[in-house]
Structure formats: C-alpha cells, structure tokens
Amino acid sequence: MSLSPPAERLWWKEPIEGVELFWVAIALVWAIVMFLMMPYWHVYGNQNLSSEAYRTTPERYTRKVQAMVDQYTIRQETERNIPVVRPPAGSDVYLLARLWEWYPVLELEKNQTYRLHLSSADWQHGFSLQPENINLQVIPGYEMVLKITPNKSGAFSVVCNEYCGLGHHLMIGKIYVK
C-alpha cells in the first residue's frame, strides 16, 4: 500500500488503469484550454494589462502629478480642498498614492480612452476601483501606465487594498465618469 514500498519492484512497467488514463487526458485538454484562454483574451478581450512601466522617484512622479493638477483643476472637494481634475479625453492622467490618500480626484468622460499613470510616493498601495472591482498593485519607484476606457458613468471609489499602515482604511479617493 501507499505506506510501504511498491509491491511490484518494476512499478514503472505496470500498465496504467483505464480510468486514470481517461482522466489524465481530459485534465490535460482542460489545462490546454485554460492556458490558451489567456493569449486569446490578449487578442480578442478588452481587459488586458499593458507592461508599460518606467522607473521613477517619488519626487519626479509627484512633480508630474502636480503639473497635471495645475493645468486641469476644475474645482475642489472636501474640507481638505482636494483638487478635482478634468484632463482632456485621450490624454495622460496621473494618480498618486500616498499615506493615506489618492491624489487628485479625476473626472473622466465615458467611452473615452485615457493613459492612466500610477505610482506611490512612499509605501506600496493597492488601487482598487469600486464597484468595478479592478485591482492593481502600486509600487514606489515604478510608474505603471495603462489605457483605461470607462464604459459606465457615475462616481467610482478608489479604495486602497494593499495594507499601508495605520491609516490604510482611511485611504480612499474618487474617479468621476461623466
């Protein structure tokens, strides 16, 4: 049995049970299907991550964010006067994660594509767009770029879902889609 050495010394020469062979074949086919689904989705699906990213520093990235904020702010919200930024459709938009806020608030147009840049000024953070439930890792020193195309309008929340210290659960931002 399984606890003792194989009864047959030349166990690798024993024939394989039919049920096992059948199951291995089915499982292998399923494995191949699942494997092919990923490249298939890169070609035909609409939700793929680009691998575009740049090394950066918190200072350099913060300057880029601030330049966008200075140019496109349309109003301010909350008692902390967080700027709401409305960059032109198709442009580069920047979101900064830092302890413990998402800066700034973005206002986007529905069915327009933007190049979203993401980075952190300090620790690792998690970009979690709710209620869409799109989740990305935000890492200091790296500027991630991906094209986003909001297909619904409304007020979306950006929750932090990578633990980032004591104020982690207070870190929440907004993206408005008009």
Place this chain on the structure above:
Amino acid sequence: MANSAEFRTCPDTGLLFHKPAETLMKLNAVAGIVFLLIGGVLGLLMGLTRWPEVHLLSANSFYMLLTAHGVGVLIFWIIFFEIAVLYFTSSTLLKSRLATPRWAYLGFVLMVAGSIMTMVAIFQGRSSVMMTSYVPMSAEAHFYLGLILFAVGALIGCFVFLGTLVIARAERTYGEGSIPLVTFGALTACIIAIFTVASGAIILIPTFLWKVGYISYIDPLMYRIVWWGMGHSSQQINVSAHIAVWYAVMGVVFGARPLSEKVSRTAFLLYILFLQLASAHHILVDPGIGSEWKIFNTSYAMYLAVLASMIHGLTVPGSMEAAQRKRGFNKGLFEWLRKAPWGNPTFAGVFLSILIFGFLGGISGVVMGTEQINLIIHNTLYVPGHFHATVVGGTTLAFMALTYWLVPVLFRREVILPSLAKFQPYLFGIGTIGLSLFMMGAGTLGVPRRHWDIAFSGALFNHQYPETAYFLLGLAGLSAILAVIGGGLFILQIVGSVLFGRRRGETKSAIPLIAQPVGPGFQGIGIGGISVPGTLVLALVFLTAFVLYYFVNWKYLSQTWGLS
C-alpha cells in the same frame, strides 16, 4: 545498523520507531499545535473584527494581530508539523534510524527560538507589517532575524530527512525497491521546502541588513518577486505534504494501494518541476511585468501542476474506492462511500480535506491565478477566502486527521472523548467552508483584504459597499466562530489525550489501528469494466463545476472598464 535498543515497535501497527526520531516528531508536532492554538484564537478575533456589526478590535490591534495570525499559522504551525511528517515518512516508514539526531535537535531549537523571536517582535507592536512585510515598510530587525533563524532550522530538518533517506537506502532497511509513495510525496515537499527556504534567505537576509543599516535600498518590486518565492512556495510544501497525508490515511484506514504507482508518482514529479512557478500569482497586476512571463509562470508552464492536482484528486479517492470494493462494498456507484467509516475522524478529516481543497481551494486558486481574471480579484477578500480553503480546509484538516491516528500510535494514548472526535472534523470543516465561501463572496463584491473598516468612517470620502457584502462578512464571522470551536475541540482533545488519555501499553489492542493491505489488481470490481466508477463520477462533477466557474469569471471580467 543502529543499536536495536534505540527502536520501539508499535504493537498495533508494526511500525518501527527510532526513539530520537519519535521524540523529535512529538516535539515538532506539539510546537506546531501550540501555534495552531495561538493562530486559531487570533483568527477568531479577525473574524469578529471584520464582521462589521461586531468590529471587535481597534485598528492598531487588528493590524498587529493579523500579522501574528498570518505568520503564526501560515508559517509556524504548518512547518513545525511538516517537519514531524518528514521524520515520520523517512525514519518510521523506512524503518531506519534518523540521520544526525543532534542536528535535528539543533534545527528544532533554532525553529523555536526564531518563531518566538518573530512573535515577540510582532506583539511589541512595531512590526505590524503583515506576513508579507512589503518594503519599504519595515518591521523591527528581530522580526526578520526570527524568520531567518526559523528558516535555517527548517532547512536543517530537510537535510536530516534527506540524510535519513540515504542511510535507509545504504542499510537496505526497506528492501531493495523504491521508497513508499507517501515518502515520495514527502520528498517532493522537502525539495520544495529547500527552494522555499532559499528564496526566503535571498530576500530576508538583505532586508534584515537593510533594516540594521548595511544596505541602503531594497527594490520593492524585486522584493515581491523573490519574497513570493518563499511565501507562495511555503504553501506548495503544504500541498505536497497534505497530499502525502491523504495517501497515507487511505492506506491506514482502508489498506488502499495507489491505482498505479506510476501515475501518482509522476503527478508528484510534476509538482517538483512546476509548482514553484505559481509565485507569479501575486505579481499579475504589478507594473512592468511582461505578459509572456505572467502567462507562462502563472499557469505553471501549462497548468501542469494543476494537472497533477487533478490526478491526485482522482487517484486518492480512487484508491479508497478500489480498496472498499475489494472488501465487498462493490454494489452500485457509491456503496463504497456510504459504507465508509464516517465516524472515524482520521477518515472524515481527510475526506473533507479532499473536498474542500479541490472544490473550493483548487478551483478558486486556478481562476484567480488567470492572468486577466486576477484584475478583478487581486488583494480583495477573495484571496484569503481562497487560501483558507487550501490551508485551513486542505492542509490543517488533513494534519488534524493524521494527528488523531498519531495519538495512539506515536504517543500510545487513547483519544479522550471519542464521541466528540466523531463530529469535530465536520464542525471544523463546515466552519471553514463557510468562512472561505463568504470571504470569496465578499471579495467578489470588492471588499478588500487586510482592511479594518470598510465603512470608511472618518475618511475624506465615502464608499458604500452593497448590503450583501456586509451580510457576507457577518456570515464569515459566524463561520469563523464555528471553525474555531471545531479547532478548539481538536486541541482540547489532542492535548487532553496526550496528557491524560489512557495508556495503551505495549500490547496489541482489539481494535486495529491499521487496515490489512488489499491485494493488487482490479479483477471483479467496478461497473462495466470501470474499476472506480464512483470516483470518476465525482471527478466529472468537479470538472463541470470548474469549467462553469472559470467561464463565469471571464464573463464578469468582460463587463468592466476596458483596459489595455
């Protein structure tokens, strides 16, 4: 050959115990169970804090104790117990003396010292960095140092295991053939463990040096990639180890032999070759990683490790079915299952472990490890939902089941409160199933993991999660209570039995502790030429659930914002 006075033959099972190995098994198992107790109590506090209506702990305590919970059970409980499994499957199953017992003791001492050091660092309150301790957030230096010491100790245990295999082979203690399948599975776990410890050393030693000031910068992305070489692989040790335990228990309870040695061993070999690649699961939404890298690694080359798990999923219950049918339970599709010893916690625990690991842990793991689907799952509560199914429902339950058998065999004591033991695995299993399912459900609705307050009170903005999410978190809290009661009963029974259980003495008891091995071949069993038709039906049900759930998630993904 060592002095025969150093050996004890178990009168009930005929197993030969080398006394130093026996002591080390006991020590490691007991240390593991201490951490299971700590981790379980902390788990209850986690469940009660994430239940929004209860919201038990303060934010500070929650993050500190969540760190302790993760490290305590995911690393310490599991690896202590696995070292015991390694010594059992080498020394005991191969009837050999344990290699270099003094080194093994040293390994144990290092593991104890390291685990205490890290736990102390966490409870001092300045190392609330979660188990992952992602840089540039930093813990106290002794948090890392403790983990490093623990890993060195575990590595010594691995080499003692390998040394024992060499001795057993050289001294022909188990005859001329190959090692038993269960030992082969443990060897798989050991090889993966060495890879795990190496990855841990490569990342934790520099991080420790960074903390004390000798290194100025640790790249956070590199940290994640190498750290997960330890973090994920340590859970792959569990998979190999608990599947070895599944096979072992089927042998103990039914005298089952594998359907074919070749297929089961090849499946373990696939683990050695491909299981490690899955550390990529954690990097799928990180910046700058190429899609080819992600696809190749996240799919274990081409789902070859999933193939291996699906094989074990058939062959473990299949070996049981074949054994039962040969014992006369050959009627219909499922007589073998109906007539199984459902009141025996060793069997019930393993069977539940197979179901929970396969249906909940396995399917969810593959789905969320799909490159694009990970976008809608990464870092949500779905992730702990998944790994509570694999590690709590799969590994822990299997180890509990084995422990019920080890109490009389290793400790020579009767299990106290046997009527309680009958339903303990069900209580723990059902609690874990609920916990996993409800956490996964809440994660699907976007609830983040490692998050103290999804109501965001006091935050600048607000976000209202659906009412269903709150309801699911409440159910998860209730399930956690159930699972912790089940786990508590286990610890009560095991500790009670080891300390106060009736001694079995050195005579053979009337109730056998190990079944007679069934004969080879499949003549005269099964239906229509299929030797294990019941298992095949179960496997096909599993596959159907898998396929449906897989494509449902692609459907969810297709409805979100366009990303490219």
